[in-house]
Amino acid sequence: MSEYTGKTAVLRDLSFPYRFTQPTEASGECLFLLHGSGVDETTLVPLAKQIAPDAALVAARGRIPQEDGFRWFERITPTSFEQASIRTETDAFATFVAEATKRHGLDLSRATFLGYSNGANLVSSLMLLHSGLVRRAALLRAMPVLAETPPTDLVGTKVLMIAGAADLTYGPFAPALVTLLSQRGATVDARIIASGHEIGDSDATIVRQWLADPSAVA
Template sequence: MGKHFNFALMAGLFLAVAAIGPASARGTDDCAVKSSPGKATIVTDDDVDPRPDTDNIQSADACAPKKIKTAPQPTGKAVPINVLATGGVSILNKAVKGEIIPQSEGALRDDLSFRYRIYRPQAANGDTMVLLHGSGQDETSLVSFASKIAPNAVLLAVRGRVVQDGSTRWYRRLTPVSFDQQDIRSEATAFAEFLRQATAKYRFDANRMTFLGYSNGANLINSVMMLYPGLVKQAVLLRSMPVLTGSVDADLAHARVLTVSGAADQLYAPYAPALEDMLRSHGARVEARSIKSDHGLGKDDVRVVSEWLSGATAQLRK
């Protein structure tokens, strides 16, 4: 009886994988910009970020979206593992290999003011990485990227609360580069409180916490830094720009920041120097990098961030 049960379970798991397809079959597509002589070459890597920071309004995006191929959905009887509940195909693959992440760790939680997921590696080292996705994405979007650059860190993946024109965001926008200031401040306040609650609930070490944000999510992080100095001690801001207006008095002397802009990112790259100047003028230690890419993420981002973390995180632990 036991052999038949085990065989049936494994058969069900492999059928689930066959129905869903490999992780690369998901909607994976970076922003594509035609290169021309004298312009930066675009670097894309489908295995890093599942889709660009985009939503349903093409004219207001940092880059125009492509058509996204979606994996065929399983038909017939329910499969043994609920992919949506466990966080994606990558976790299903772990289940097949016998490396199942606990269901309670992968499930979407709504017991705090923001919805979130927690991913714990098998060999956690005491570091925590807080993930803030881009516009039109969700809390799972940066998990693959983060697991590459910090494989031993606990991942706290958070979902933005604002839904504008059908897309999930961290605050409302007015134009592609101007934003609702009241909404930024209110959501930054809510996120700061969420972070305090999550840190206490899960006993995260605030001194070993790194914030990883992409585009819209990175913009909220730099806003939280300005409005609640001391809360963010280490941050990686990918394709970011300053979004707060007006004068803000913030002491960021204890903050380390890496900014990574894409040379061919026609909308956000021009604002990268202003972001760096803003952070430095308030005392933050900023390393600014520009890579051959557009608004999408790729292998160069993984390399640059990994190199920076290897030195910066060591200092953070002291």
Template sequence: MVNKLFSFSASATVAAMLISFLPQAVLAQEAPSRAETASGNAAFMKKSDIMTPATGAGLTMRNPKADAAEAAKDVSKVVKEAISRSQKFVYHFTKPENGSGETIVLLHGSGGNETSLVPFAQEVWPRATLLGIRGRVLQEGRTRWYARITPVKFDQKDVRNEADAFVSFLTKLSEDDQIDLSRTTFVGYSNGANLLAATMILHPDLVKKAVLMRSMPVLDQTPAANLSKAKVLVVTGADDKMYAPFAPALSDLLRTSGAKVDARVVKAGHMIGAKDVSLVTAWLSGQGPDGAPAMSQAVTAKVKDKTDKLKALPEAQEPATQSEQALEQSKK
């Protein structure tokens, strides 16, 4: 019996010595970089190593306030380290035969890309040129237009920086005669609509006509802006429990800035579908010669069939991110 115990103890000691010489485990590995092109424009994502700190490590229960402050710092660190950003906007033009000359700029929701809103837009603007643009931010695996801290709290500096970059990008396209900003309608959904609304406040001369679906105000401080030449349709989902309560504040902000705002509510959640197509089409039909024509019954039926199958990616219903989970832990 003694021999067996000695043998087991010796084996355990040798195993421990061998393990101590093994290389340390890889904590995070950078995903292979990928070059993506759109309309001849290459965009390379700049990846950073994502090293997630163990939130709460080293905290004690002796000083809850100090513990909470330390946890908040960890949350901020998680948010910063979980973000990468491309240097250029990935974009894609969809041009129909016998086009109307109008351009529709599409800004996707969280997790979407430059083609996410194309099926929706093609039903409303069948003869327009569609310009789908992808947000430059990649946060915890999801494409976005700016960094967020929680679903309803956003990185203010990043919102402003990305709005500036978006305007510079569109201005360059206009200077290169790729789009005519005087005949352009902007369409944003969720995260994209939020960036679009912020851009209108920060750069009031750019957008003259906009459709904002499932949106909310994201700027904590808003400068004075003259939007007297802008026409805006704000579409809110009645069952969008997280974002619907914020929609009136956005409409009021735009109206206070001088925009002509038509705020509507559809019987839907955060997802967009046939009701949104019908509402946007009806609104555009009263906006003058550049508005969309009224749809026939046959086209309406086709729209319903297609839009019911749209797989828009909702920002409000996405699972809690790592940083949000850390924030919740800091409150406990």
């Protein structure tokens, strides 16, 4: 397993604050990390290192303040969201992906977008609003958030969705997102695990095994 070196400070000169880390023996793979609500960009890094220890990590921070942390777009209730905010922040993040990819010499065809909760919802919006940008995504505890979706072509996009059997907030909505992405042509691997809304080692194991499967590569 490679040791991570290089930049760990928050970088603020792109459209989203972020941290970039790269192992000494990089594999060429990359993970874009999108955290959940009320925390920051550091929270998914330990999980990502379990999943892909030799991948570069782009750990971004949502721009909407929430409590002592951040989120990716405004919410109205825990399961309804401000539509203009979703689209504004999704468009801005698409620009950020292009900028960060160029700056760090990343191969976007070898990138996986790993999102949790509100971060997973931003990734799903990114797929639906910016076709072709995301080719591989792992969505942990996600639900559909867009009131209207364009007829996006997601053929060739690989998606892993992991829902928690005891997640009473997002869990009931997860099948609708599986259906939506599948209808748009994505190949979706949907799992349900014995968990609530929280994530942990079981998620890391499933994502790691999924990425190791050649069929997960777009």
